[in-house]
Amino acid sequence: MDINTYMLTLGKQARAASRQLAAASTEAKNTALLAMASEIRKRAASLLEANARDLNAAREAGLDAAMIDRLTLTAKGVEAIATGLEQVAALPDPVGEITDVKRRPSGIQVGKMRVPLGVIGIIYEARPNVTADAAALCLKSGNAAILRGGKEALHCNQAIADCVRAGLKAAGLPERAVQVVDTTDRAAVGALITMPEFVDVIVPRGGKGLIERISREARVPVIKHLDGNCHVYVDDEADPAKIVPIVENAKTQRYGTCNTTESLLVSRTVADLCLPAIGQMLASKGVEMRGCAESLALLRDAGIDNDKLVAATEQDWSEEYLAPIIAIRIVDGLDEAIEHINTYSSGHTEAIITENYTSAMRFLREVDSASVMINASTRFADGFEYGLGAEIGISTDKIHARGPVGLEGLTSQKWIVFGNGEIRR
Amino acid sequence: MDINTYMLTLGKQARAASRQLAAASTEAKNTALLAMASEIRKRAASLLEANARDLNAAREAGLDAAMIDRLTLTAKGVEAIATGLEQVAALPDPVGEITDVKRRPSGIQVGKMRVPLGVIGIIYEARPNVTADAAALCLKSGNAAILRGGKEALHCNQAIADCVRAGLKAAGLPERAVQVVDTTDRAAVGALITMPEFVDVIVPRGGKGLIERISREARVPVIKHLDGNCHVYVDDEADPAKIVPIVENAKTQRYGTCNTTESLLVSRTVADLCLPAIGQMLASKGVEMRGCAESLALLRDAGIDNDKLVAATEQDWSEEYLAPIIAIRIVDGLDEAIEHINTYSSGHTEAIITENYTSAMRFLREVDSASVMINASTRFADGFEYGLGAEIGISTDKIHARGPVGLEGLTSQKWIVFGNGEIRR
Numbered sequence: 001m002d003i004n005t006y007m008l009t010l011g012k013q014a015r016a017a018s019r020q021l022a023a024a025s026t027e028a029k030n031t032a033l034l035a036m037a038s039e040i041r042k043r044a045a046s047l048l049e050a051n052a053r054d055l056n057a058a059r060e061a062g063l064d065a066a067m068i069d070r071l072t073l074t075a076k077g078v079e080a081i082a083t084g085l086e087q088v089a090a091l092p093d094p095v096g097e098i099t100d101v102k103r104r105p106s107g108i109q110v111g112k113m114r115v116p117l118g119v120i121g122i123i124y125e126a127r128p129n130v131t132a133d134a135a136a137l138c139l140k141s142g143n144a145a146i147l148r149g150g151k152e153a154l155h156c157n158q159a160i161a162d163c164v165r166a167g168l169k170a171a172g173l174p175e176r177a178v179q180v181v182d183t184t185d186r187a188a189v190g191a192l193i194t195m196p197e198f199v200d201v202i203v204p205r206g207g208k209g210l211i212e213r214i215s216r217e218a219r220v221p222v223i224k225h226l227d228g229n230c231h232v233y234v235d236d237e238a239d240p241a242k243i244v245p246i247v248e249n250a251k252t253q254r255y256g257t258c259n260t261t262e263s264l265l266v267s268r269t270v271a272d273l274c275l276p277a278i279g280q281m282l283a284s285k286g287v288e289m290r291g292c293a294e295s296l297a298l299l300r301d302a303g304i305d306n307d308k309l310v311a312a313t314e315q316d317w318s319e320e321y322l323a324p325i326i327a328i329r330i331v332d333g334l335d336e337a338i339e340h341i342n343t344y345s346s347g348h349t350e351a352i353i354t355e356n357y358t359s360a361m362r363f364l365r366e367v368d369s370a371s372v373m374i375n376a377s378t379r380f381a382d383g384f385e386y387g388l389g390a391e392i393g394i395s396t397d398k399i400h401a402r403g404p405v406g407l408e409g410l411t412s413q414k415w416i417v418f419g420n421g422e423i424r425r
Numbered sequence: 426m427d428i429n430t431y432m433l434t435l436g437k438q439a440r441a442a443s444r445q446l447a448a449a450s451t452e453a454k455n456t457a458l459l460a461m462a463s464e465i466r467k468r469a470a471s472l473l474e475a476n477a478r479d480l481n482a483a484r485e486a487g488l489d490a491a492m493i494d495r496l497t498l499t500a501k502g503v504e505a506i507a508t509g510l511e512q513v514a515a516l517p518d519p520v521g522e523i524t525d526v527k528r529r530p531s532g533i534q535v536g537k538m539r540v541p542l543g544v545i546g547i548i549y550e551a552r553p554n555v556t557a558d559a560a561a562l563c564l565k566s567g568n569a570a571i572l573r574g575g576k577e578a579l580h581c582n583q584a585i586a587d588c589v590r591a592g593l594k595a596a597g598l599p600e601r602a603v604q605v606v607d608t609t610d611r612a613a614v615g616a617l618i619t620m621p622e623f624v625d626v627i628v629p630r631g632g633k634g635l636i637e638r639i640s641r642e643a644r645v646p647v648i649k650h651l652d653g654n655c656h657v658y659v660d661d662e663a664d665p666a667k668i669v670p671i672v673e674n675a676k677t678q679r680y681g682t683c684n685t686t687e688s689l690l691v692s693r694t695v696a697d698l699c700l701p702a703i704g705q706m707l708a709s710k711g712v713e714m715r716g717c718a719e720s721l722a723l724l725r726d727a728g729i730d731n732d733k734l735v736a737a738t739e740q741d742w743s744e745e746y747l748a749p750i751i752a753i754r755i756v757d758g759l760d761e762a763i764e765h766i767n768t769y770s771s772g773h774t775e776a777i778i779t780e781n782y783t784s785a786m787r788f789l790r791e792v793d794s795a796s797v798m799i800n801a802s803t804r805f806a807d808g809f810e811y812g813l814g815a816e817i818g819i820s821t822d823k824i825h826a827r828g829p830v831g832l833e834g835l836t837s838q839k840w841i842v843f844g845n846g847e848i849r850r
Contacts, residue, residue, distance in 0.1 A: 019767060023791045096790055102812060108801050110811045113789060117823055200823055221646065221824040242846035249848035342444060351842075364538060364841050365521055366448045376533050376844025385849065386535045386840065387527060398542055398625055399646040400825040403840040415811065415828040416789050417776075419801025421667040423674035424810065 003183065007191035010146055010179050011198025014119040017174040018144035022116050026093040028171045029140055033089035036167030037082040040132065043163055044078045050159035051128065058152050070126040071152055081132045081160070085167075088136040091389040094407045095142040098416065106425070109418040114411045116142030118200040121192045122392075123148045123214060125206035128156040134203075135164045135178040137392050141410035144177045146199065148192060150206075151184035158182070193218040203393055203405075223401050223409065225394045227320040227346035228258030230378040233265040233337040233363070234274055235354035242353050242375055243274050244281050249377040250351065252285045256322050258394060259349050259371075259381040263317060263327040265337045271295065271330045276302030282326060283308045290316045291328040299328075317344040334359050338366050345369055347396045349381035349403075370396055370403035428608065432616035435571055435604050436623025439544040442599040443569035447541050451518040453596045454564055458514035461592030462507040465557065468588055469503045475584040476553065483577050495551040496577055506557045506585070513561040516814040519832045520567040523841065531850070534843040539836050541567030543625040546617045547817075548573045548639060550631035553581040559628075560589045560603045562817050566835035569602050571624065573617060575631075576609035583607070618643040628817055628830075648826050648834065650819045652745040652771035653683030655803040658690040658762040658788070659699055660779035667778055667800055668699050669706050674802040675776065677710045681747050683819060684774050684796075684806040688742060688752040690762045696720065696755045701727030707751060708733045715741045716753040723755075742769040759784050763791050770794055772821045774806040774828075795821055795828035 001009070021029075040047070051073040058071055094114050101111030120143045122134040131147055138145035149157040161180035168175050181188050193202050193214055202222045204214045215222050232250050234243055250261035266275060271294070279299040282289055290312040291299060299309055316327040317340070331337045341350050351373040352363040360374045371381040381403065383391025388406030395401045401409035426434070446454075465472070476498040483496055519539050526536030545568045547559040556572055563570035574582040586605035593600050606613050618627050618639055627647045629639045640647050657675050659668055675686035691700060696719070704724040707714055715737040716724060724734055741752040742765070756762045766775050776798040777788040785799045796806040806828065808816025813831030820826045826834035 019791070019793070022793065023787070104810065104812055106805065106810060108798075108805055108810075110805075113797075115790070115793070118793065216644075219641075221822075239846070245846065245848050253849060351844075362448070365540070366444070368444075368447065368540070368543070369839065371840040371842065372538075373533075373842035374844055375846050376842050377848045379849040380531065380533055380535075380842060380844075380847070381840070385529065385531060385533075387529055397646075398837045402837055412823045412827055414794065415796040415806070417796065417798035417801050417805060419776075419799055419805075421664070421670065421800050422805070423670050423802045424678060424804040 003185050003187045004191050006183070007181075007188055008195065008198070010181065011119070011195050013176040014144040014146050014179060015198050017176040018116065018118045020174050021139070021144055021177050022095070022142050024142065024173055028173055029093065029142070030089040032139060032167045032171035032173050033085050033136055035170035036132070036136070036164050037085040039163035039166045040078060040082040040085065040160070043159065044075065047078055047156060047159050048073060048075065050155040053155045054153050063152065067126055067152065071128070073128050073156060077129060081129050084129070084133055085136050088140050088390055091140060091407060093140065094411050101418070107420065107422045111416050112413040113416045114408070115414050117410055117412055119144045119146065119198060120410060121146045121148070121199045121202045121220070123189055123192065123202065123204045123206070123210070125150040125210065126152050128153045128160060130205060131157045131160040131180065132164065134392065137390055137407060137410060139177060141407045143410055146179050146181065146192060148181040148189060154184060189214070190217065193220055196220050205393055221400065223393060223395050223405060224397060225258065226396050228260065228348040229263065229318060229320045229344065229346040230259060230261045230349045231263045231265060231341050231345060231351070232261045232378065233341070233350070233352045234267060234270060235334060235337075235352055235356060235359050236267045236269045237356040237359065238270060238274070238353040239355050239375070240274065244277050246351065246353055246375070246377050247278050248281050248285075250379055251282065251287060251326050252324070253377070253379050255324055257379070259378050260322070261326070261378045262319060262321050263329070263344070265329050265331050265340055266295065267333050267337070268330050269333070272298055275299060279304040285324065287324040287326055289326055289328050292330055294330045295328045320346065334362060338363065342368050348394070349373065349378045351376055351378050370394070428610050428612045429616050431608065432606075432613055433620065433623070435606065436544070436620050438601040439569040439571050439604060440623050442601040443541065443543045445599050446564070446567050446569055446602050447520070449567065449598055453598055454518065454567070455514040457564060457592045457596035457598050458510050458561055460595035461557070461561070461589050462510040464588035464591045465503060465507040465510065465585070468584065469500065472503055472581060472584050473498060473500065475580040478580045479578050488577065492551055492577070496553070498553050498581060502554060506554050509554070509558055510561050513565050513815055516565060516832060518565065519836050526843070532845065532847045536841050537838040538841045539833070540839050542835055542837055544569045544571065544623060545835060546571045546573070546624045546627045546645070548614055548617065548627065548629045548631070548635070550575040550635065551577050553578045553585060555630060556582045556585040556605065557589065559817065562815055562832060562835060564602060566832045568835055571604050571606065571617060573606040573614060579609060614639070615642065618645055621645050630818055646825065648818060648820050648830060649822060650683065651821050653685065653773040654688065654743060654745045654769065654771040655684060655686045655774045656688045656690060656766050656770060656776070657686045657803065658766070658775070658777045659692060659695060660759060660762070660777055660781060660784050661692045661694045662781040662784065663695060663699070663778040664780050664800070665699065669702050671776065671778055671800070671802050672703050673706050675804055676707065676712060676751050677749070678802070678804050680749055682804070684803050685747070686751070686803045687744060687746050688754070688769070690754050690756050690765060691720065692758050692762070693755050694758070697723055700724060704729040710749065712749040712751055714751055714753050717755055719755045720753045745771065759787060763788065767793050773819070774798065774803045776801060776803050795819070
């Protein structure tokens with residue numbers, strides 16, 4: 001079978017399974033998730049064995065250490081997969097929720113019902129746990145899934161897929177509700193993202209290169225996450241006690257996450273008061289500061305080691321470092337801060353530190369990003385911290401899902417009408 | 426200036442204006458809308474004159490009567506435009522609405538704020554009133570708009586755009602918040618739908634050809650409406666008193682609208698009881714019936730004139746007739762009805778006629794269309810009937826907006842966090 005025919009077959013099977021899943025009871029879905037968790041635990045040894053085969057192939061192919069690290073599944077990792085499945089089982093089922101029912105003058109009652117999107121294509125790279133996580137979120141939200149993992153993880157993904165299918169079968173749900181693409185041919189991705197008749201949305205999880213390519217070529221909506229160039233803005237009326245702790249947490253708690261702050265904006269009126277302490281904290285953590293001329297002068301005056309200070313270029317304002325580097329700019333108050341953020345930000349997450357009510361509310365309203373915060377670390381932009389219970393990704397799009405995407409982001413709402421024989425006049 | 430440079434300039438100006446509009450007060454937006462209405466009334470004579478120039482050109486170009494009809498603006502039409510602007514001013518402002526705020530264990534309070542999408546591109550055909558309607562809906566929802574009307578209506582669109590600009594100016598809002606593309610070059614559409622950096626969503630309004638072309642070529646999300654192949658399903662336990670009135674209204678109230686029923690499904694157990702009366706009603710209205718063999722036999726037995734009866738082909742189940750024609754199929758109960766609809770429907774609107782609670786609830790949940798109704802005419806699928814107050818279109822997509830799209834469909838929700846110095850542990 002050629003690759004396009006194979007993918008169309010998967011698509012048709014997924015569409016058929018999605019109809020059954022949309023009507024599946026919460027109990028059946030939860031039974032399947034718990035059965036999957038039990039299968040994962042039961043087959044731990046064979047999962048580790050499959051992973052070892054992938055790792056051997058990866059080492060032979062000369063993959064780098066970071067890739068090997070992402071690819072590696074440990075016994076603890078297997079347990080985490082099983083626990084993750086149980087956690088999704090414990091989440092409320094979003095499907096079928098009826099809201100906003102209103103009686104209209106015609107007599108009909110109109111409302112909305114939350115329903116699955118249908119078929120979700122997930123394209124990811126080396127991490128094998130995504131196979132189980134994504135399958136669980138799609139299943140719980142009533143969607144069929146077609147999973148296309150990285151070729152490096154093929155054996156382990158197939159072994160996990162076996163557990164998933166066993167769980168579906170145990171619950172009497174169609175095994176084709178979750179299908180793992182069984183080929184490493186890259187053309188499979190091209191086919192998956194261009195069959196709108198069978199796939200309703202694509203969620204790519206991986207590096208920027210992957211996501212850009214998929215967004216460019218897809219003929220299906222893509223829930224995507226590109227850069228996380230997040231900002232903290234220290235306003236004129238910032239509480240001094242909150243500044244250093246928030247900047248420290250936002251920049252240095254973890255360097256490699258998308259909700260880590262990459263740019264710091266400081267209002268001119270408070271720069272000489274707060275930048276020295278911020279600079280000392282950052283320097284003590286080994287963070288390189290790429291500053292505007294004004295901020296560099298202040299940081300030098302405060303005795304910050306010159307080898308931690310670099311003159312920022314225009315490029316720095318747009319950069320997602322994912323590293324111990326921060327861009328620093330002194331701005332002329334709230335308006336310039338908002339203007340800077342709306343110009344350079346990737347639209348992920350921004351925070352203001354202020355005690356001024358009007359500045360806080362203007363920042364909330366006027367900053368055009370997926371998450372906007374007052375007096376809190378940007379690191380909170382996360383599905384678990386927001387209470388979604390799970391996260392399939394963080395969207396920097398504006399249409400459909402924005403910010404952390406949980407189960408609800410994998411559903412849509414249709415209109416429902418309760419009538420009693422009404423006709424339109 | 427070449428066409429791409431021109432469109433990029435419009436895009437940049439729209440993006441800049443959108444920042445101001447996002448922060449604009451409800452009062453300023455309403456002042457602008459009321460001032461626009463007043464300008465429209467004041468300049469009625471020059472609008473009609475501009476329309477006359479378009480009509481002359483259209484007649485010279487040999488456009489057909491239907492097109493001339495859509496293009497024609499009457500004094501009553503001018504008044505309707507002004508009234509429409511006033512109605513949008515009277516609607517609640519969706520922007521800034523804060524919902525779902527919850528305190529999290531970390532101490533932060535997380536919620537959602539409704540915000541404009543940013544810049545909306547509207548592409549439409551001959552009707553000049555769309556210029557004012559679309560401008561009003563985009564403005565009220567805080568979005569900048571780039572409007573690209575049909576070349577046939579260029580003079581009238583420009584005259585309306587002058588009124589819109591005057592209204593924006595009177596309210597102190599940026600005149601570039603609404604820009605009308607000032608060229609009839611078709612390349613302008615190609616440019617408008619491929620600049621995601623400046624345009625956040627495209628709403629095409631027009632024939633299927635236009636919408637298909639735009640969906641295929643756009644690099645920006647499209648809120649689109651394709652076919653309206655709507656169904657009425659008469660269930661085993663349908664109330665006999667509701668059947669004929671609903672089918673009559675759904676099929677014959679207006680033939681050319683997208684929420685008109687095109688296919689009738691009847692459960693076998695009630696077919697011989699209800700089809701004769703349905704057939705007589707349809708025949709008396711001059712509606713051609715394209716039936717399955719079984720339904721044709723019943724209709725013939727009931728004495729329906731043979732020249733109104735045609736054997737349905739497979740193609741008929743997918744057809745949007747927009748004409749006095751209906752497809753009729755006898756099905757084996759609810760399961761087959763749902764299966765038929767989910768196979769052939771365009772996902773617009775479907776109705777079940779039943780007194781059985783479980784059948785009604787299963788139909789609601791399992792039918793995968795934008796509007797699903799119990800015991801009501803499909804003709805109710807409409808922004809005004811649903812209480813949206815206005816309608817920019819009806820979406821048959823699943824992502825973002827589904828069904829009738831009002832002001833809310835032109836917004837999205839961002840996450841907001843109210844903190845008090847919290848950092849992530």
